[in-house]
Amino acid sequence: xxxxxxxxxxxxxxxxxxxxxxxxxxxxxxxxxxxxxxxxxxxxxxxxxxxxxxxxxxxxxxxxxxxxxxxxxxxxxxxxxxxxxxxxxxxxxxxxxxxxxxxxxxxxxxxxxxxxxxxxxxxxxxxxxxxxxxxxxxxxxxxxxxxxxxxxxxxxxxxxxxxxxxxxxxxxxxxxxxxxxxxxxxxxxxxxxxxxxxxxxxxxxxxxxxxxxxxxxxxxxxxxxxxxxxxxxxxxxxxxxxxxxxxxxxxxxxxxxxxxxxxxxxxxxxxxxxxxxxxxxxxxxxxxxxxxxxxxxxxxxxxxxxxxxxxxxxxxxxxxxxxxxxxxxxxxxxxxxxxxxxxxxxxxxxxxxxxxxxxxxxxxxxxxxxxxxxxxxxxxxxxxxxxxxxxxxxxxxxxxxxxxxxxxxxxxxxxxxxxxx
Ligand SMILES: Nc1nc2c(ncn2[C@@H]2O[C@H](COP(=O)(O)OP(=O)(O)OP(=O)(O)O)[C@@H](O)[C@H]2O)c(=O)[nH]1
Ligand SMILES: [Mg+2]
Numbered sequence: 001x002x003x004x005x006x007x008x009x010x011x012x013x014x015x016x017x018x019x020x021x022x023x024x025x026x027x028x029x030x031x032x033x034x035x036x037x038x039x040x041x042x043x044x045x046x047x048x049x050x051x052x053x054x055x056x057x058x059x060x061x062x063x064x065x066x067x068x069x070x071x072x073x074x075x076x077x078x079x080x081x082x083x084x085x086x087x088x089x090x091x092x093x094x095x096x097x098x099x100x101x102x103x104x105x106x107x108x109x110x111x112x113x114x115x116x117x118x119x120x121x122x123x124x125x126x127x128x129x130x131x132x133x134x135x136x137x138x139x140x141x142x143x144x145x146x147x148x149x150x151x152x153x154x155x156x157x158x159x160x161x162x163x164x165x166x167x168x169x170x171x172x173x174x175x176x177x178x179x180x181x182x183x184x185x186x187x188x189x190x191x192x193x194x195x196x197x198x199x200x201x202x203x204x205x206x207x208x209x210x211x212x213x214x215x216x217x218x219x220x221x222x223x224x225x226x227x228x229x230x231x232x233x234x235x236x237x238x239x240x241x242x243x244x245x246x247x248x249x250x251x252x253x254x255x256x257x258x259x260x261x262x263x264x265x266x267x268x269x270x271x272x273x274x275x276x277x278x279x280x281x282x283x284x285x286x287x288x289x290x291x292x293x294x295x296x297x298x299x300x301x302x303x304x305x306x307x308x309x310x311x312x313x314x315x316x317x318x319x320x321x322x323x324x325x326x327x328x329x330x331x332x333x334x335x336x337x338x339x340x341x342x343x344x345x346x347x348x349x350x351x352x353x354x355x356x357x358x359x360x361x362x363x364x365x366x367x368x369x370x371x372x373x374x375x376x377x378x379x380x381x382x383x384x385x386x387x388x389x390x391x392x393x394x395x396x397x398x399x400x401x402x403x404x405x406x407x408x409x410x411x412x413x414x415x416x417x418x419x420x421x
Contacts, residue, residue, distance in 0.1 A: 003107070003182070004079075004080055004368075004369070005079060005080070005109045005110070005332075005335060005337060005369055005370075005371065006080045006081075006082055006107055006108050006109050007046075007079065007080070007081050007082070007108065007109065007110050007111070007112060007328070007331050008081075008082045008084055008104075008105050008108030008110070008111050008112070009021055009081065009082065009083045009084060009111075009112050009114055010084055010087060010105065010111050010112070010113050010114070010140065010144075011086065011087070011113055011114035011115060011116075011136070011140065012086050012087060012088060012116070012121070012123055012124065012125050012136055012140070013085075013086030013088065013096075013121075013124065013125025014086065014116065014121045014125035014126075015086070015114045015115055015116040015121065015125070015136075015228060016114050016116060016228040016229060016256050016257070017083050017084070017086070017114045018042070018083055019228075019256040019257055019260060020083075020112070020114050020226065020228065020254065020256040020324060020327070021042065021044055021046075021081055021083040022256075022260055023256040023257075023259035023260045023263070023322070023324045024044075024046035024047070024081060024259075024324055024325075024327070024328065025044040025045055025046045025047075025081065042082070042083040043080060043081070043082055043083075044080075044081050044083070045078045045079070045080060045081070046078075046079050046080075046081045046328055047068055047069075047076035047077065047078060047079065047275075047328070048076065048077045048078075048079045048328045048329065048332050048337070048369065049074055049075070049076055049276070049325055049328070049329060050074075050075050050077055050332075050339050051073060051074065051075070052070050052073050052074065052075035052339075052364065052367075053339075053341045053349075053364050053367075053412070053413050054070060054073055054075075054349075054363060054364050055072075055073030057349070057363075059349065059363050059364070060072055060073045062361055062362055062363045063075070063362075063363055063364050064362035064363070064364075064365055065077075065364070065365060065366075065367065066365045066366055067367075068367075070364075075339075075367065077339055077367050077369060079328065079332070079369060082104070082105075082108060084101050084104045084105060085097070085101045085104075086101075086125055087101055087102070087140060087143055088123065088124050088125075089123055089124075089139050089143070090143075091143045091147070092143050092144075092146040092147040092150055096124075098143065098147075099147065102143070102144070102147045105144075105221075106180060106181050106182065107181075107182045108221065109182070109335055109371070110221065110222050110223065110224065110331040110332075110334055110335050111144075111221050111222070111223040111224070112223070112224045112225075112226050112327055112331060113136075113137065113140060113141075113223050113224070113225045113226065114226045114228050114254075114256075115133050115136050115137060115225060115226065115227050115228060115242075116133055116136075116228060116229050117133050117227035117228060117229055117230060117232075117235045117238045117239055117242070117253075118133075118229040118230075118232030118234050118235050118238070119131040119132065119133055119234050119235075119238050120229070120232065120234065123135065123136060123139065129234075130234075132238070132241075133227075133238050133242070134238070134241055134242050134245060137225060137242065137245075137246065141217075141223075144217055144221065145210075145213055145214055145217050148181070148213050148216065148217060149209065149210060149213045151177075152177055152209065152213065153209070155177070156209070159173060159176075159177065160201065160202045163201055163202060164202050170192060170197070170200075170201045171185055171188050171189050171192060172185070173201060174188045174192070174201075174212070174216075175188045178216060178220070181220055182220075183216070183220055186373070187216075187219050187220055188216070190219055191212065191215035191216045191218070191219045192212070192215075194215055194219075195211050195212065195215050197211075197212070222331075222334040222335060223250065223334075224250060224251075224252060224327055224330045224331045224334060225242075225246060225250050225251050225252070226252050226253075226254045226323070226327050227239055227242060227251060227252070227253050227254065228254045228255065228256055229255065229256075229257070230253045230254065230255050230314075230315065230318075230319055230323070231255040231257065231258055231311070231314045231315050233314075239253065249330070249334075250330075250334075252323050252326050252327050252330050253319050253323050254322060254323035254324050254326075254327060255314075255315045255319075255322045255323065256322070256324055258311050258315045258322045259275070259276075259322035259323075259324045261307070261311065262280065262311070262322065263275065265304075265308075268298070269296075269297060269298045270282075270283075270297060270298050270300050270304065271297065271308070272295065272297070275324075275325055276321050276322065276323075276324060276325025276326065277321060278316050278320050278321050279316075280308060280311075280312065280316070281295075281297075282297065282300065282305075282308070283295065283297040283298070283299060283300070332369070335371055335372070336371065336372030336373075337369045337370070337371060337372070338369070338370050338371070338372060338374065338406050338407055338408055338412060339367050339368070339369055339408070339412065340367065340368050340369075340370055340374075340379050340406050340411075340412050340413075340414060341364050341366065341367050341412060341413045341414070342366045342367075342368070342379070342383050342414050342415070342416060343363070343364065343365075343366070343413065343414070343415050344415065345415065346393045346394065346395065346396075346397055346413070346415040347397070348363065349363040349364055349413070350362060350363055350365075351365040351366060366383070368382060368383060370382065370406065372407070373405060374405065374406055375402060375403055375404060375405055375406070376392055376400055376401065376402045376403070376404045376405075376406060376411055376414060377389070377402030377403060379406060379414065380392065380402060380414075380416050383416065384416055384418065387418045388418065388419060388420060389402060389416065389417070389418065390417040390418060390419045390420055391417050392414055392415065392416055392417070393414070393415045393417070394411050394413055394414055394415075395413050400414070
């Protein structure tokens with residue numbers, strides 16, 4: 001049964017991982033301007049923004065998710081996040097409990113590397129000025145590779161002996177070792193394919209092994225780099241430098257602290273703000289637009305008004321948004337996540353009792369996120385468990401095989417019929 005996708009937040013101490021987690025969720029992971037504020041991994045639920053199936057059928061007004069929400073065809077689907085303790089150089093050797101923290105990452109499907117792009121913290125998370133954050137991207141990746149490599153090399157002698165003795169193939173032997181990272185045979189096969197190794201595993205040099213581990217790291221832990229603290233004026237030159245070194249699809253610019261601030265003000269009734277948007281609406285804005293009550297929003301004092309103006313200038317106008325919602329979208333697209341809508345009735349898209357008889361009129365109540373390449377049968381087991389499957393229908397009442405693969409727009413609206421065919 002496929003697990004739910006899990007996105008891990010990594011980075012050095014004080015880069016803003018917990019702030020990022022809190023800005024993406026309603027969780028309160030402890031935040032502090034001192035290193036190692038977080039020690040135990042914190043799990044929380046964030047929301048991934050996706051185009052909902054309701055929009056394809058013009059049923060936006062009747063869309064009613066059981067979990068998350070849907071506004072005008074833009075759906076927020078719950079996705080699990082993990083905030084891990086800060087990593088420091090030498091983590092794979094156990095520095096700063098690093099090996100323990102790395103172990104917390106085993107089951108992550110994608111990583112978000114939160115980088116303090118302001119350069120105001122050194123590699124250990126201590127306050128400084130003028131630090132070059134492009135270095136963090138390099139060494140942190142190195143720690144992850146060396147952690148996996150170290151685990152492998154510890155047992156390499158006996159791995160090789162067993163490999164030869166049972167006449168195994170490289171994929172099976174490696175999958176045996178990598179299953180602890182939630183790997184699959186397909187992941188291992190893909191990474192060996194990509195580097196195209198000809199030698200037999202028992203003859204691999206240290207260099208070859210390093211290549212394999214690097215490829216495995218890319219496959220198993222696709223990483224979004226969140227350049228955080230863009231509200232800091234020192235961020236610009238560092239962003240420019242990193243943008244030249246990293247592929248653009250891996251970079252997202254964020255100000256986690258701004259997102260938290262805006263969500264808080266919205267909750268307290270001072271502003272209107274949709275998570276991740278580029279717009280803030282104040283009482284004055286609404287009065288100017290001809291609503292004398294200002295939409296019932298509260299009056300802000302000068303200090304608060306200034307902070308809002310500042311945030312608009314430094315973050316929203318310059319970068320378009322606080323970036324945090326984009327972080328999850330980018331991770332989901334690296335993973336190729338597919339939202340699959342399971343409905344009781346393929347005719348009405350309703351669920352629950354009475355759906356076939358018209359039901360409550362609500363549609364697309366359930367949505368699960370699965371990885372690319374997932375089959376209809378795997379989605380069935382994830383949603384319905386072990387119950388025997390009779391048949392599966394998609395839009396138009398068309399039967400689909402349990403071996404068909406799901407993809408966005410194809411086999412992604414499914415009605416499962418339990419029982420004997
Ligand atoms: N200016 C600015 N400061 C931020 C931002 N995000 C986080 N911070 C600050 O950075 C400091 C560290 O934040 P945390 O979220 O605790 O960092 P962490 O990475 O979880 O730290 P550890 O748990 O110690 O590993 C706090 O003082 C935050 O307020 C941001 O977007 N902009
Ligand atoms: Mg933390």
